[in-house]
Amino acid sequence: MGMYHARPTVADLRARKTAGDKLTMLFVETEDEARAAAEAGIDMLSVVAPLWTPAMRAAAGDCFVQVGLLYGALCTGEDYLRAAHAAMQTGADCVYCAASLDIQKLLCDNAIPVVAHVGLIPSQCTWTGGFRAVGKTAAGARAVWDHVKRLEEIGCFGAELEVVPDRVARMIAENTPLLLLGMGAGAHADAQYLFAEDVLGHGVNKRPRHARTYRNFAAEFERLQRERVAAFGEFIADVKSGDYPGPEHAVSISDEEFESFLSELGR
Template sequence: MAGKRMTVADLRAAKGQRKLSMLYVETLDEAAAASAAGADVLSIIAPLWTREMREAAGDCFVQVGLLYGELITAEDYLRAGFAARAVGGDAYYCGASLDTVARMSAEGLPVVGHVGLVPSKATWTGGFKAVGKTASSALKVWADMCALEKAGAVAVELEVVPARVGAELSRRSPLVTFGMGAGSGTDAQYLFAEDVLGCTRGHKPRHAKTYRNFRAEYERLQGERLAAFAEFVADVQAGAYPGAEHDVSVDDAEFAGFLEGLNHG
Protein backbone atom coordinates (compact mmCIF):
# COMPACT_ATOMS: atom_id res chain seq x y z
CA MET A 1 0.00 0.00 0.00
CA ALA A 2 2.72 2.42 -1.04
CA GLY A 3 1.79 6.00 -0.35
CA LYS A 4 -1.00 5.13 2.11
CA ARG A 5 -0.45 4.01 5.67
CA MET A 6 -2.81 1.20 6.63
CA THR A 7 -5.38 1.59 9.34
CA VAL A 8 -6.81 -1.23 11.43
CA ALA A 9 -9.81 -1.20 9.09
CA ASP A 10 -7.46 -1.65 6.12
CA LEU A 11 -5.66 -4.46 7.90
CA ARG A 12 -8.92 -6.28 8.51
CA ALA A 13 -10.09 -5.69 4.95
CA ALA A 14 -6.89 -7.30 3.64
CA LYS A 15 -7.64 -10.56 5.49
CA GLY A 16 -8.25 -13.28 2.94
CA GLN A 17 -7.68 -10.86 0.07
CA ARG A 18 -3.89 -10.56 -0.08
CA LYS A 19 -0.85 -11.81 1.79
CA LEU A 20 0.82 -9.30 4.09
CA SER A 21 4.54 -9.07 4.81
CA MET A 22 5.77 -8.28 8.31
CA LEU A 23 9.24 -7.64 9.73
CA TYR A 24 10.61 -7.18 13.23
CA VAL A 25 13.15 -4.35 13.00
CA GLU A 26 15.45 -2.71 15.52
CA THR A 27 17.21 0.17 13.77
CA LEU A 28 16.31 3.26 11.78
CA ASP A 29 18.12 1.81 8.76
CA GLU A 30 16.16 -1.43 8.98
CA ALA A 31 12.85 0.41 9.33
CA ALA A 32 13.62 2.70 6.40
CA ALA A 33 14.73 -0.19 4.20
CA ALA A 34 11.65 -2.24 5.08
CA SER A 35 9.40 0.70 4.22
CA ALA A 36 11.18 1.37 0.93
CA ALA A 37 10.97 -2.35 0.07
CA GLY A 38 7.19 -2.28 0.48
CA ALA A 39 6.74 -4.24 3.73
CA ASP A 40 3.18 -3.94 5.03
CA VAL A 41 3.69 -4.28 8.78
CA LEU A 42 6.62 -3.65 11.12
CA SER A 43 7.03 -4.85 14.67
CA ILE A 44 9.11 -2.52 16.85
CA ILE A 45 9.49 -2.89 20.62
CA ALA A 46 8.47 0.06 22.78
CA PRO A 47 11.98 0.99 24.03
CA LEU A 48 13.02 1.55 20.39
CA TRP A 49 9.82 3.32 19.38
CA THR A 50 10.60 6.99 18.76
CA ARG A 51 9.43 9.74 16.43
CA GLU A 52 12.54 9.04 14.35
CA MET A 53 11.46 5.41 14.06
CA ARG A 54 7.96 6.48 13.03
CA GLU A 55 9.44 8.64 10.30
CA ALA A 56 11.76 5.86 9.15
CA ALA A 57 8.87 3.39 9.04
CA GLY A 58 7.13 5.53 6.42
CA ASP A 59 3.80 4.08 5.32
CA CYS A 60 4.23 0.80 7.21
CA PHE A 61 1.59 -0.20 9.75
CA VAL A 62 3.54 -0.49 13.02
CA GLN A 63 2.82 -2.90 15.84
CA VAL A 64 4.56 -1.54 18.94
CA GLY A 65 5.69 -4.31 21.28
CA LEU A 66 4.78 -3.56 24.89
CA LEU A 67 7.22 -5.65 26.87
CA TYR A 68 5.66 -8.40 28.92
CA GLY A 69 7.28 -8.59 32.35
CA GLU A 70 8.44 -4.99 32.33
CA LEU A 71 4.81 -3.90 32.40
CA ILE A 72 2.65 -5.56 35.03
CA THR A 73 -0.74 -4.00 35.66
CA ALA A 74 -3.46 -3.00 33.22
CA GLU A 75 -2.68 0.62 34.08
CA ASP A 76 0.95 0.03 33.09
CA TYR A 77 -0.17 -1.27 29.71
CA LEU A 78 -2.67 1.54 29.19
CA ARG A 79 -0.08 4.21 29.88
CA ALA A 80 2.47 2.50 27.64
CA GLY A 81 -0.10 2.01 24.89
CA PHE A 82 -1.18 5.64 24.89
CA ALA A 83 2.45 6.77 24.96
CA ALA A 84 3.18 4.58 21.93
CA ARG A 85 0.09 5.89 20.17
CA ALA A 86 1.24 9.48 20.75
CA VAL A 87 4.40 8.66 18.78
CA GLY A 88 2.34 7.20 15.94
CA GLY A 89 1.83 3.54 16.73
CA ASP A 90 -0.92 1.66 14.90
CA ALA A 91 -1.41 -1.40 17.13
CA TYR A 92 0.05 -2.68 20.38
CA TYR A 93 1.38 -6.12 21.20
CA CYS A 94 0.16 -7.28 24.59
CA GLY A 95 1.17 -10.58 26.14
CA ALA A 96 -0.66 -9.90 29.39
CA SER A 97 -3.95 -11.28 30.69
CA LEU A 98 -7.27 -11.16 28.86
CA ASP A 99 -8.47 -8.60 31.39
CA THR A 100 -5.64 -6.29 30.33
CA VAL A 101 -6.40 -6.89 26.64
CA ALA A 102 -10.04 -6.02 27.33
CA ARG A 103 -9.09 -2.85 29.23
CA MET A 104 -6.89 -1.66 26.38
CA SER A 105 -9.47 -2.52 23.75
CA ALA A 106 -12.18 -0.71 25.71
CA GLU A 107 -10.06 2.43 25.49
CA GLY A 108 -9.73 2.12 21.72
CA LEU A 109 -6.19 0.77 21.62
CA PRO A 110 -5.87 -1.91 18.90
CA VAL A 111 -4.35 -4.96 20.57
CA VAL A 112 -2.31 -7.79 19.07
CA GLY A 113 -2.25 -10.97 21.15
CA HIS A 114 -0.01 -14.03 20.93
CA VAL A 115 -0.80 -17.77 20.74
CA GLY A 116 1.01 -20.99 19.92
CA LEU A 117 4.65 -20.86 20.95
CA VAL A 118 4.83 -17.78 23.17
CA PRO A 119 8.51 -17.48 24.17
CA SER A 120 7.84 -15.74 27.49
CA LYS A 121 5.42 -18.53 28.49
CA ALA A 122 7.02 -21.49 26.70
CA THR A 123 7.44 -23.45 29.92
CA TRP A 124 3.68 -24.10 29.90
CA THR A 125 3.79 -25.70 26.44
CA GLY A 126 6.97 -27.76 26.83
CA GLY A 127 9.67 -25.28 25.89
CA PHE A 128 10.80 -23.86 22.57
CA LYS A 129 9.06 -26.27 20.24
CA ALA A 130 5.99 -26.42 18.03
CA VAL A 131 2.55 -26.16 19.59
CA GLY A 132 -0.63 -27.68 18.17
CA LYS A 133 0.72 -31.03 16.95
CA THR A 134 -2.00 -32.90 18.82
CA ALA A 135 -5.74 -32.33 18.48
CA SER A 136 -6.04 -31.19 22.09
CA SER A 137 -3.10 -28.81 21.79
CA ALA A 138 -4.42 -27.33 18.54
CA LEU A 139 -7.85 -26.87 20.09
CA LYS A 140 -6.23 -25.04 23.01
CA VAL A 141 -4.62 -22.62 20.54
CA TRP A 142 -8.06 -22.11 18.97
CA ALA A 143 -9.61 -21.48 22.39
CA ASP A 144 -6.90 -18.92 23.14
CA MET A 145 -7.65 -17.15 19.87
CA CYS A 146 -11.36 -17.08 20.59
CA ALA A 147 -10.70 -15.65 24.04
CA LEU A 148 -8.52 -12.90 22.56
CA GLU A 149 -11.22 -12.10 20.00
CA LYS A 150 -13.82 -11.89 22.76
CA ALA A 151 -11.52 -9.58 24.76
CA GLY A 152 -11.35 -7.21 21.80
CA ALA A 153 -8.01 -7.98 20.13
CA VAL A 154 -7.77 -7.18 16.42
CA ALA A 155 -4.85 -9.43 15.51
CA VAL A 156 -2.73 -12.24 16.87
CA GLU A 157 0.80 -13.49 16.48
CA LEU A 158 0.43 -17.17 15.61
CA GLU A 159 3.80 -18.77 16.25
CA VAL A 160 5.18 -22.21 15.37
CA VAL A 161 2.11 -24.33 14.78
CA PRO A 162 1.64 -26.93 12.01
CA ALA A 163 0.87 -25.33 8.65
CA ARG A 164 -2.51 -27.03 8.29
CA VAL A 165 -3.49 -25.95 11.78
CA GLY A 166 -2.36 -22.38 11.10
CA ALA A 167 -4.37 -22.21 7.88
CA GLU A 168 -7.53 -23.53 9.54
CA LEU A 169 -7.22 -21.22 12.54
CA SER A 170 -6.68 -18.22 10.26
CA ARG A 171 -9.60 -19.15 8.02
CA ARG A 172 -12.01 -19.56 10.93
CA SER A 173 -11.00 -16.55 13.03
CA PRO A 174 -11.78 -12.88 12.28
CA LEU A 175 -8.48 -11.98 13.92
CA VAL A 176 -5.73 -10.97 11.52
CA THR A 177 -3.07 -13.66 11.93
CA PHE A 178 0.59 -12.65 11.94
CA GLY A 179 2.16 -16.02 11.21
CA MET A 180 5.68 -16.91 12.29
CA GLY A 181 6.44 -20.51 11.47
CA ALA A 182 2.72 -21.18 11.05
CA GLY A 183 2.60 -22.00 7.34
CA SER A 184 1.46 -20.11 4.26
CA GLY A 185 -2.20 -19.97 5.26
CA THR A 186 -1.88 -17.12 7.76
CA ASP A 187 -2.76 -13.54 6.84
CA ALA A 188 0.78 -12.18 7.25
CA GLN A 189 4.21 -13.76 7.04
CA TYR A 190 6.35 -12.47 9.89
CA LEU A 191 10.15 -12.71 10.12
CA PHE A 192 12.87 -11.00 12.12
CA ALA A 193 15.12 -8.68 10.12
CA GLU A 194 18.20 -10.33 11.63
CA ASP A 195 17.16 -13.68 10.17
CA VAL A 196 16.38 -12.19 6.76
CA LEU A 197 19.76 -10.41 6.74
CA GLY A 198 21.80 -13.37 7.94
CA CYS A 199 22.98 -11.97 11.26
CA THR A 200 20.90 -14.06 13.66
CA ARG A 201 21.94 -13.83 17.31
CA GLY A 202 21.64 -17.22 18.95
CA HIS A 203 19.42 -20.00 17.62
CA LYS A 204 18.11 -19.67 14.08
CA PRO A 205 14.55 -21.01 13.97
CA ARG A 206 13.38 -23.51 11.36
CA HIS A 207 10.98 -21.03 9.78
CA ALA A 208 13.63 -18.36 9.23
CA LYS A 209 14.82 -17.69 5.69
CA THR A 210 18.08 -15.85 5.03
CA TYR A 211 18.35 -13.59 1.98
CA ARG A 212 21.72 -11.92 2.59
CA ASN A 213 24.92 -12.67 4.53
CA PHE A 214 25.30 -9.60 6.74
CA ARG A 215 27.31 -11.57 9.29
CA ALA A 216 30.22 -11.91 6.85
CA GLU A 217 29.95 -8.22 6.00
CA TYR A 218 29.91 -7.26 9.67
CA GLU A 219 32.97 -9.44 10.28
CA ARG A 220 34.74 -7.79 7.34
CA LEU A 221 33.84 -4.34 8.66
CA GLN A 222 35.03 -5.27 12.14
CA GLY A 223 38.36 -6.32 10.67
CA GLU A 224 38.59 -3.01 8.84
CA ARG A 225 37.62 -1.16 12.03
CA LEU A 226 40.35 -2.90 14.02
CA ALA A 227 42.93 -2.20 11.30
CA ALA A 228 42.00 1.49 11.14
CA PHE A 229 42.19 1.88 14.92
CA ALA A 230 45.55 0.08 15.01
CA GLU A 231 46.94 2.40 12.32
CA PHE A 232 45.74 5.42 14.29
CA VAL A 233 47.39 4.16 17.49
CA ALA A 234 50.62 3.50 15.60
CA ASP A 235 50.57 6.98 14.05
CA VAL A 236 50.11 8.60 17.47
CA GLN A 237 52.93 6.58 18.97
CA ALA A 238 55.26 7.39 16.05
CA GLY A 239 54.36 11.07 16.00
CA ALA A 240 52.87 10.80 12.50
CA TYR A 241 49.51 12.12 13.70
CA PRO A 242 48.61 14.90 13.85
CA GLY A 243 50.41 16.30 10.79
CA ALA A 244 50.71 19.90 9.73
CA GLU A 245 47.57 19.54 7.64
CA HIS A 246 45.55 18.81 10.79
CA ASP A 247 46.79 21.82 12.78
CA VAL A 248 45.05 25.16 13.26
CA SER A 249 47.38 28.04 12.24
CA VAL A 250 47.87 31.35 14.00
CA ASP A 251 49.30 34.59 12.60
CA ASP A 252 52.97 35.09 13.58
CA ALA A 253 52.33 38.54 15.05
CA GLU A 254 49.43 37.26 17.13
CA PHE A 255 51.46 34.34 18.41
CA ALA A 256 54.33 36.70 19.33
CA GLY A 257 51.87 38.86 21.26
CA PHE A 258 50.57 35.72 23.02
CA LEU A 259 54.12 34.73 24.06
CA GLU A 260 54.87 38.24 25.25
CA GLY A 261 51.74 38.22 27.34
CA LEU A 262 52.75 34.91 28.90
CA ASN A 263 56.25 36.15 29.67
CA HIS A 264 55.03 39.33 31.34
CA GLY A 265 51.96 37.91 32.99
Protein backbone atom coordinates (compact mmCIF):
# COMPACT_ATOMS: atom_id res chain seq x y z
CA MET A 1 0.00 0.00 0.00
CA GLY A 2 1.49 3.36 -1.02
CA MET A 3 2.20 6.16 1.41
CA TYR A 4 -0.14 9.12 1.53
CA HIS A 5 1.46 12.25 0.10
CA ALA A 6 1.75 15.48 2.05
CA ARG A 7 1.02 17.81 -0.86
CA PRO A 8 -2.23 19.81 -0.88
CA THR A 9 -5.48 18.43 -2.24
CA VAL A 10 -8.23 20.22 -4.14
CA ALA A 11 -10.14 20.44 -0.87
CA ASP A 12 -7.12 22.01 0.84
CA LEU A 13 -6.75 24.69 -1.83
CA ARG A 14 -10.47 25.48 -1.72
CA ALA A 15 -10.20 25.91 2.03
CA ARG A 16 -7.23 28.23 1.59
CA LYS A 17 -9.24 30.35 -0.87
CA THR A 18 -12.05 30.60 1.68
CA ALA A 19 -9.51 31.61 4.33
CA GLY A 20 -8.13 34.33 2.06
CA ASP A 21 -4.66 32.83 1.69
CA LYS A 22 -2.58 34.11 -1.21
CA LEU A 23 -1.16 31.24 -3.23
CA THR A 24 1.93 31.19 -5.46
CA MET A 25 2.26 29.35 -8.76
CA LEU A 26 5.01 28.87 -11.33
CA PHE A 27 5.17 27.39 -14.83
CA VAL A 28 8.29 25.21 -14.85
CA GLU A 29 10.03 23.25 -17.58
CA THR A 30 12.88 21.41 -15.87
CA GLU A 31 13.35 19.15 -12.88
CA ASP A 32 15.81 21.67 -11.43
CA GLU A 33 13.16 24.38 -11.56
CA ALA A 34 10.59 22.05 -9.98
CA ARG A 35 12.99 21.07 -7.19
CA ALA A 36 13.85 24.71 -6.52
CA ALA A 37 10.16 25.64 -6.40
CA ALA A 38 9.42 22.83 -3.97
CA GLU A 39 12.36 23.77 -1.75
CA ALA A 40 11.36 27.45 -1.76
CA GLY A 41 7.78 26.58 -0.81
CA ILE A 42 5.86 27.47 -3.99
CA ASP A 43 2.28 26.21 -3.63
CA MET A 44 1.42 25.19 -7.20
CA LEU A 45 3.29 24.29 -10.37
CA SER A 46 2.19 24.11 -13.98
CA VAL A 47 3.89 21.58 -16.27
CA VAL A 48 2.92 20.82 -19.87
CA ALA A 49 1.97 17.21 -20.53
CA PRO A 50 5.00 16.29 -22.71
CA LEU A 51 7.31 17.21 -19.80
CA TRP A 52 5.25 15.41 -17.17
CA THR A 53 7.15 12.32 -16.01
CA PRO A 54 7.59 10.37 -12.76
CA ALA A 55 10.93 12.16 -12.37
CA MET A 56 9.23 15.55 -12.67
CA ARG A 57 6.63 14.46 -10.12
CA ALA A 58 9.41 13.48 -7.72
CA ALA A 59 11.20 16.78 -8.31
CA ALA A 60 8.00 18.73 -7.59
CA GLY A 61 7.89 17.40 -4.04
CA ASP A 62 4.89 18.70 -2.12
CA CYS A 63 3.85 21.20 -4.81
CA PHE A 64 0.31 20.82 -6.16
CA VAL A 65 0.88 20.24 -9.88
CA GLN A 66 -1.36 21.24 -12.76
CA VAL A 67 -0.55 19.33 -15.95
CA GLY A 68 -1.34 21.19 -19.15
CA LEU A 69 -3.15 19.18 -21.83
CA LEU A 70 -1.98 20.72 -25.09
CA TYR A 71 -4.76 22.47 -26.98
CA GLY A 72 -4.58 21.44 -30.63
CA ALA A 73 -2.40 18.40 -29.97
CA LEU A 74 -5.57 16.68 -28.72
CA CYS A 75 -8.87 16.86 -30.57
CA THR A 76 -11.73 14.70 -29.33
CA GLY A 77 -13.17 14.32 -25.87
CA GLU A 78 -11.74 10.81 -25.73
CA ASP A 79 -8.28 12.18 -26.59
CA TYR A 80 -8.50 14.60 -23.69
CA LEU A 81 -9.93 12.01 -21.31
CA ARG A 82 -7.15 9.52 -22.01
CA ALA A 83 -4.49 12.23 -21.67
CA ALA A 84 -6.03 13.49 -18.43
CA HIS A 85 -6.14 10.01 -16.89
CA ALA A 86 -2.53 9.42 -17.95
CA ALA A 87 -1.47 12.68 -16.30
CA MET A 88 -3.34 11.86 -13.10
CA GLN A 89 -1.85 8.36 -12.98
CA THR A 90 1.61 9.93 -13.14
CA GLY A 91 0.77 11.99 -10.08
CA ALA A 92 -0.88 15.15 -11.41
CA ASP A 93 -3.16 16.94 -8.95
CA CYS A 94 -5.28 18.55 -11.66
CA VAL A 95 -5.20 19.17 -15.39
CA TYR A 96 -5.38 22.32 -17.46
CA CYS A 97 -7.80 22.17 -20.38
CA ALA A 98 -8.58 25.03 -22.77
CA ALA A 99 -10.86 22.96 -25.00
CA SER A 100 -14.60 23.39 -25.44
CA LEU A 101 -17.06 23.35 -22.55
CA ASP A 102 -18.35 19.91 -23.50
CA ILE A 103 -14.83 18.44 -23.35
CA GLN A 104 -14.10 20.23 -20.08
CA LYS A 105 -17.40 18.86 -18.72
CA LEU A 106 -16.47 15.34 -19.82
CA LEU A 107 -13.32 15.54 -17.70
CA CYS A 108 -15.24 17.02 -14.78
CA ASP A 109 -17.87 14.29 -15.05
CA ASN A 110 -15.06 11.78 -14.61
CA ALA A 111 -14.01 13.46 -11.34
CA ILE A 112 -10.79 14.88 -12.80
CA PRO A 113 -10.01 18.32 -11.29
CA VAL A 114 -10.04 20.71 -14.24
CA VAL A 115 -8.48 24.18 -14.55
CA ALA A 116 -9.89 26.13 -17.49
CA HIS A 117 -8.85 29.53 -18.88
CA VAL A 118 -10.69 32.86 -19.00
CA GLY A 119 -9.83 36.40 -20.04
CA LEU A 120 -6.88 36.42 -22.43
CA ILE A 121 -6.73 32.83 -23.68
CA PRO A 122 -3.56 32.63 -25.81
CA SER A 123 -4.75 29.76 -28.00
CA GLN A 124 -7.99 31.62 -28.80
CA CYS A 125 -6.99 35.25 -28.53
CA THR A 126 -7.78 36.10 -32.15
CA TRP A 127 -11.42 36.41 -30.99
CA THR A 128 -10.55 39.06 -28.41
CA GLY A 129 -8.03 41.10 -30.39
CA GLY A 130 -4.76 39.29 -29.87
CA PHE A 131 -2.39 39.50 -26.93
CA ARG A 132 -4.13 42.32 -25.10
CA ALA A 133 -6.19 42.80 -21.97
CA VAL A 134 -9.71 41.41 -21.88
CA GLY A 135 -12.58 42.86 -19.86
CA LYS A 136 -11.78 46.58 -20.01
CA THR A 137 -15.33 47.39 -21.11
CA ALA A 138 -18.53 46.59 -19.23
CA ALA A 139 -19.51 44.11 -21.94
CA GLY A 140 -16.07 42.51 -21.94
CA ALA A 141 -16.03 42.19 -18.16
CA ARG A 142 -19.50 40.64 -18.21
CA ALA A 143 -18.32 38.12 -20.81
CA VAL A 144 -15.50 37.02 -18.50
CA TRP A 145 -17.97 36.80 -15.58
CA ASP A 146 -20.39 34.72 -17.68
CA HIS A 147 -17.58 32.39 -18.78
CA VAL A 148 -16.61 31.77 -15.16
CA LYS A 149 -20.25 31.00 -14.30
CA ARG A 150 -20.44 28.45 -17.12
CA LEU A 151 -17.27 26.82 -15.80
CA GLU A 152 -18.86 26.63 -12.35
CA GLU A 153 -21.91 24.91 -13.81
CA ILE A 154 -19.91 22.15 -15.51
CA GLY A 155 -17.84 21.50 -12.41
CA CYS A 156 -14.41 23.01 -13.07
CA PHE A 157 -12.05 23.31 -10.11
CA GLY A 158 -10.32 26.48 -11.22
CA ALA A 159 -9.40 28.78 -14.08
CA GLU A 160 -6.38 30.73 -15.21
CA LEU A 161 -7.46 34.36 -15.18
CA GLU A 162 -5.19 36.19 -17.58
CA VAL A 163 -4.78 39.93 -18.15
CA VAL A 164 -8.08 41.32 -16.91
CA PRO A 165 -8.56 44.55 -14.92
CA ASP A 166 -7.83 44.12 -11.23
CA ARG A 167 -11.25 45.33 -10.08
CA VAL A 168 -12.98 42.94 -12.44
CA ALA A 169 -10.76 40.10 -11.19
CA ARG A 170 -11.58 40.96 -7.57
CA MET A 171 -15.33 40.99 -8.24
CA ILE A 172 -15.15 37.59 -9.93
CA ALA A 173 -12.76 36.00 -7.42
CA GLU A 174 -14.97 37.01 -4.49
CA ASN A 175 -18.07 35.58 -6.14
CA THR A 176 -16.99 32.17 -7.42
CA PRO A 177 -15.91 28.93 -5.77
CA LEU A 178 -13.38 28.46 -8.60
CA LEU A 179 -9.73 28.90 -7.70
CA LEU A 180 -8.64 31.78 -9.92
CA LEU A 181 -4.99 31.61 -10.97
CA GLY A 182 -4.07 35.16 -11.84
CA MET A 183 -1.62 36.18 -14.55
CA GLY A 184 -1.74 39.94 -14.82
CA ALA A 185 -5.08 40.03 -13.00
CA GLY A 186 -4.10 42.13 -10.01
CA ALA A 187 -3.67 41.35 -6.35
CA HIS A 188 -7.06 39.78 -5.68
CA ALA A 189 -6.82 36.58 -7.73
CA ASP A 190 -6.50 33.51 -5.53
CA ALA A 191 -3.00 32.69 -6.79
CA GLN A 192 -0.25 34.71 -8.43
CA TYR A 193 1.04 32.77 -11.42
CA LEU A 194 4.30 33.52 -13.26
CA PHE A 195 6.60 31.64 -15.62
CA ALA A 196 9.88 30.52 -14.06
CA GLU A 197 11.75 31.83 -17.12
CA ASP A 198 10.45 35.34 -16.40
CA VAL A 199 11.20 35.14 -12.66
CA LEU A 200 14.73 33.96 -13.46
CA GLY A 201 15.31 36.30 -16.37
CA HIS A 202 16.12 33.93 -19.21
CA GLY A 203 12.96 33.87 -21.32
CA VAL A 204 13.28 33.97 -25.09
CA ASN A 205 9.75 35.31 -25.53
CA LYS A 206 8.74 38.88 -24.78
CA ARG A 207 8.39 39.33 -21.04
CA PRO A 208 4.77 40.21 -20.22
CA ARG A 209 3.98 43.45 -18.45
CA HIS A 210 2.75 41.65 -15.35
CA ALA A 211 5.95 39.64 -14.85
CA ARG A 212 8.60 40.53 -12.29
CA THR A 213 12.19 39.35 -12.82
CA TYR A 214 14.27 38.47 -9.76
CA ARG A 215 17.50 37.17 -11.32
CA ASN A 216 19.51 37.56 -14.54
CA PHE A 217 19.99 33.94 -15.58
CA ALA A 218 20.37 34.98 -19.23
CA ALA A 219 23.72 36.63 -18.46
CA GLU A 220 24.81 33.64 -16.40
CA PHE A 221 23.84 31.21 -19.17
CA GLU A 222 25.72 33.37 -21.70
CA ARG A 223 28.80 33.35 -19.45
CA LEU A 224 28.58 29.56 -19.09
CA GLN A 225 28.30 29.15 -22.86
CA ARG A 226 31.44 31.25 -23.38
CA GLU A 227 33.18 29.07 -20.79
CA ARG A 228 32.05 25.92 -22.65
CA VAL A 229 33.50 27.21 -25.92
CA ALA A 230 36.73 28.21 -24.21
CA ALA A 231 37.10 24.84 -22.46
CA PHE A 232 36.48 22.94 -25.69
CA GLY A 233 39.03 25.13 -27.48
CA GLU A 234 41.63 24.42 -24.79
CA PHE A 235 40.96 20.70 -25.18
CA ILE A 236 41.56 20.95 -28.94
CA ALA A 237 44.82 22.82 -28.35
CA ASP A 238 46.05 20.25 -25.82
CA VAL A 239 45.36 17.36 -28.21
CA LYS A 240 47.16 19.08 -31.06
CA SER A 241 50.17 20.00 -28.89
CA GLY A 242 50.42 16.53 -27.37
CA ASP A 243 49.78 17.85 -23.87
CA TYR A 244 46.71 15.61 -23.68
CA PRO A 245 46.57 12.76 -22.98
CA GLY A 246 49.41 12.66 -20.49
CA PRO A 247 50.95 9.68 -18.70
CA GLU A 248 48.40 10.04 -15.91
CA HIS A 249 45.57 9.40 -18.43
CA ALA A 250 47.12 6.21 -19.88
CA VAL A 251 46.80 2.59 -18.78
CA SER A 252 50.17 0.92 -18.13
CA ILE A 253 51.39 -2.60 -18.88
CA SER A 254 54.47 -4.18 -17.34
CA ASP A 255 57.59 -4.54 -19.48
CA GLU A 256 57.47 -8.30 -19.03
CA GLU A 257 53.89 -8.60 -20.26
CA PHE A 258 54.48 -6.22 -23.14
CA GLU A 259 57.59 -8.20 -24.27
CA SER A 260 55.54 -11.41 -24.04
CA PHE A 261 52.84 -9.77 -26.17
CA LEU A 262 55.42 -8.77 -28.80
CA SER A 263 56.89 -12.26 -28.88
CA GLU A 264 53.40 -13.66 -29.47
CA LEU A 265 53.27 -11.48 -32.56
CA GLY A 266 56.69 -12.62 -33.68
CA ARG A 267 58.11 -9.16 -33.35
